[in-house]
Amino acid sequence: MDAIGVLDLQGGVLEHIGHLERLGIKVRTVKEATDFENLAGLIIPGGESTCISKLMRIFGLEQALQAAFRSGMKIWGTCAGAILLATEVTGEEAFLKLIDMEVMRNGFGSQLDSFTYEATIPSVASVPLPLTFIRAPKILRVGVGVKVLLEGEGYVAAAETENILVTVFHPELTGCLAFHRYFAEKCGLMASRREIPVDPAWDRTSWTRLARLS
Amino acid sequence: MEKKRYELNVQLAQMLKGGVIMDVTNVEQAKIAEEAGAVAVMALERVPADIRKDGGVARMSDPAMIAEIKKSVSIPVMAKARIGHFVEAQILEALKIDYIDESEVLTPADEECHIDKTKFSIPFVCGARNLGEALRRIAEGAAMIRTKGEAGTGNVVEAVRHMRTMNKEIRQLIGMPVEEITAFAKTNGVPYELALEVKKLGRLPVVNFAAGGIATPADAALMMQLGCDGIFVGSGIFKSSDPASRARAIVKATAYFNDPAKILEASLGLGEAMPGLEISSIPEDKLLAGRGW
Numbered sequence: 001m002d003a004i005g006v007l008d009l010q011g012g013v014l015e016h017i018g019h020l021e022r023l024g025i026k027v028r029t030v031k032e033a034t035d036f037e038n039l040a041g042l043i044i045p046g047g048e049s050t051c052i053s054k055l056m057r058i059f060g061l062e063q064a065l066q067a068a069f070r071s072g073m074k075i076w077g078t079c080a081g082a083i084l085l086a087t088e089v090t091g092e093e094a095f096l097k098l099i100d101m102e103v104m105r106n107g108f109g110s111q112l113d114s115f116t117y118e119a120t121i122p123s124v125a126s127v128p129l130p131l132t133f134i135r136a137p138k139i140l141r142v143g144v145g146v147k148v149l150l151e152g153e154g155y156v157a158a159a160e161t162e163n164i165l166v167t168v169f170h171p172e173l174t175g176c177l178a179f180h181r182y183f184a185e186k187c188g189l190m191a192s193r194r195e196i197p198v199d200p201a202w203d204r205t206s207w208t209r210l211a212r213l214s
Numbered sequence: 215m216e217k218k219r220y221e222l223n224v225q226l227a228q229m230l231k232g233g234v235i236m237d238v239t240n241v242e243q244a245k246i247a248e249e250a251g252a253v254a255v256m257a258l259e260r261v262p263a264d265i266r267k268d269g270g271v272a273r274m275s276d277p278a279m280i281a282e283i284k285k286s287v288s289i290p291v292m293a294k295a296r297i298g299h300f301v302e303a304q305i306l307e308a309l310k311i312d313y314i315d316e317s318e319v320l321t322p323a324d325e326e327c328h329i330d331k332t333k334f335s336i337p338f339v340c341g342a343r344n345l346g347e348a349l350r351r352i353a354e355g356a357a358m359i360r361t362k363g364e365a366g367t368g369n370v371v372e373a374v375r376h377m378r379t380m381n382k383e384i385r386q387l388i389g390m391p392v393e394e395i396t397a398f399a400k401t402n403g404v405p406y407e408l409a410l411e412v413k414k415l416g417r418l419p420v421v422n423f424a425a426g427g428i429a430t431p432a433d434a435a436l437m438m439q440l441g442c443d444g445i446f447v448g449s450g451i452f453k454s455s456d457p458a459s460r461a462r463a464i465v466k467a468t469a470y471f472n473d474p475a476k477i478l479e480a481s482l483g484l485g486e487a488m489p490g491l492e493i494s495s496i497p498e499d500k501l502l503a504g505r506g507w
Binding site: 012013014015031046050051054055058079080106110111112114115132134135170173207209211212213 | 218221222223224225226228229230231232233234248249250251252253254284288289290291307310311312313335336337381384385388411415416417418419441443462465466469470476
């Protein structure tokens with residue numbers, strides 16, 4: 001129970017792996033039902049939620065995830081991952097239904113409406129963090145017992161329960177390590193570089209290190 | 215385009231990694247694609263196989279049709295503009311789709327210049343046959359690259375050639391002493407800094423998908439194993455006998471491209487693939503990959 005898994009079906013998998021490695025956290029990719037065994041936590045990355053949910057269903061990963069969650073595995077969903085975790089998705093059927101909230105897919109418009117800004121999220125870090133929203137969903141409502149971590153105008157951007165973290169933005173697409181450290185602590189793991197909220201060595205091409213030609 | 219906007223556009227392509235982008239010609243097909251797990255759709259009037267058959271001038275699709283498709287799905291919508299036709303690109307940007315493909319599948323509007331993509335906020339994907347072509351497009355502002363392959367043929371041979379060529383040239387660059395980069399940049403007509411960046415990163419600095427001739431789950435997995443980041447399927451799905459099953463199967467094979475048992479499973483009971491074309495049977499002036507440079 002000393003590793004965090006990244007669901008490796010489609011989307012921003014390498015970016016999350018890179019950030020966990022920067023923090024010295026043991027990381028595994030999760031592609032088969034058996035890969036869920038002995039994980040302290042799981043990240044469901046950004047990507048396309050329909051694609052990820054279809055593949056999870058077809059290959060029996062849905063039951064394996066639910067079983068691992070019941071035995072204590074924490075889950076963090078970014079962007080598409082947040083959609084998959086919600087109990088309610090505007091205009092369509094919800095998927096994993098693990099956190100009481102309503103989320104609207106693609107809540108801001110087209111790619112031309114994607115944006116970045118900085119905000120301070122006191123529970124996560126004491127300094128302003130860079131936030132990247134790409135065709136992001138909007139959390140329209142959260143249920144009783146769900147703690148709001150960051151609110152925008154008319155929507156919630158980050159929230160959590162004891163076992164689940166959701167962000168509609170992408171910390172893995174910035175140098176921000178604070179959310180990964182925060183999630184690791186939620187999983188009972190210690191990050192080696194506690195003091196660094198934003199890695200100055202990160203840049204837009206950092207993910208390519210994990211996708212070099214072999 | 216400001217630097218931040220370009221970064222966001224490259225990052226949208228990163229979120230498509232490991233996924234399949236499907237050509238669709240109407241709302242019904244767009245819904246089938248989304249339901250099958252496509253990560254984006256390419257809205258166009260005719261799939262490349264039909265463009266090839268019909269001949270004539272192929273232009274940007276009717277914006278009303280693209281708008282209909284955009285309304286019907288929640289995944290990203292791409293559409294094609296002719297090479298060099300910056301006004302078609304302006305229209306597509308005004309339509310607020312998610313990505314423009316400056317595509318050799320349409321009849322080029324300019325035989326000398328590609329679109330200056332830095333003037334736009336919307337992201338562009340461009341085709342390339344080799345590293346030099348890929349870097350010229352990136353220098354012009356493309357946020358994503360795809361192989362050209364030979365669209366509308368159902369024959370993967372050209373996509374394989376283009377991917378292998380790119381990989382070979384990247385490996386040469388990796389092994390090259392820095393002082394030889396200047397000559398490489400000059401020969402290939404690419405900025406020195408971009409060539410140096412590829413040498414340092416050991417790959418393209420943006421996402422690189424495979425396109426042009428992919429017709430089966432095995433084709434998709436082949437391109438992924440050759441090092442592509444994801445797959446475009448044009449005529450391959452809706453020119454086959456059972457588009458919904460084939461679309462699902464190609465999504466599965468792309469996600470599990472390293473797992474032969476799962477590719478096998480995905481390949482069973484799909485019915486007829488689209489009819490294929492031998493590249494040597496196509497007259498030289500009908501080959502699409504040679505458009506643009």
